[in-house]
Amino acid sequence: MLVLCDMAAFGCHMDRFYYKVLIEYKNVYVDPKYECFEYLLLNTNFFKGNDEVQSILTNPYEKANIYISWEEFYKRTLERLTDKTMIKYSHGNAKFRECWIYSCDDFEENNCNMYIQQKCQFYLKGEDKIEELLKNTAFKKYLALRDILRKR
Numbered sequence: 001m002l003v004l005c006d007m008a009a010f011g012c013h014m015d016r017f018y019y020k021v022l023i024e025y026k027n028v029y030v031d032p033k034y035e036c037f038e039y040l041l042l043n044t045n046f047f048k049g050n051d052e053v054q055s056i057l058t059n060p061y062e063k064a065n066i067y068i069s070w071e072e073f074y075k076r077t078l079e080r081l082t083d084k085t086m087i088k089y090s091h092g093n094a095k096f097r098e099c100w101i102y103s104c105d106d107f108e109e110n111n112c113n114m115y116i117q118q119k120c121q122f123y124l125k126g127e128d129k130i131e132e133l134l135k136n137t138a139f140k141k142y143l144a145l146r147d148i149l150r151k152r
Contacts, residue, residue: 003028006036006071029145038074038091041100044133046087046122053081087122103129 003021022028034040047053056063056077064073075091082089087099104123124132134143 003030004034004037004040005030006034031141036071036074038071038078038089040139041078041089042074043138045124045135045137046133047081048137050081053077085122100133101129103127 022030042053042057060070060073064070067073067076078089079091087097089097099122104125126132130146131143134140
């Protein structure tokens with residue numbers, strides 16, 4: 001079982017979680033370095049070449065400390081960077097954009113046409129979009145965990 005929880009929001013509940021889940025189940029992995037979902041998304045290969053994002057990830061202290069939480073900072077940054085793009089992110093949105101999940105090669109599945117695709121700054125070619133997003137990133141370990149779980 002892979003548990004991804006925002007440690008800033010969930011950390012105070014870790015004792016209770018430990019006794020309820022971790023003792024009862026075997027092979028549970030909790031990543032203590034997982035900040036929040038928006039942080040994970042900013043670390044994907046979508047933003048690998050974005051100098052602003054790389055600067056933020058290298059030194060978040062400069063800008064993040066003016067927000068009530070770093071999660072809020074990452075959320076606002078992600079929303080600003082993806083506004084008016086195919087991968088527009090909106091916190092609390094009922095539907096996660098297909099461009100984050102489906103292969104860019106799958107034109108019909110993700111409602112993208114060739115013109116948009118060729119102009120899209122978030123174009124990632126490959127059959128497994130999650131693999132393309134996370135390979136060679138700080139979160140590549142999740143791919144290995146996913147592969148282990150798939151074999152069971």
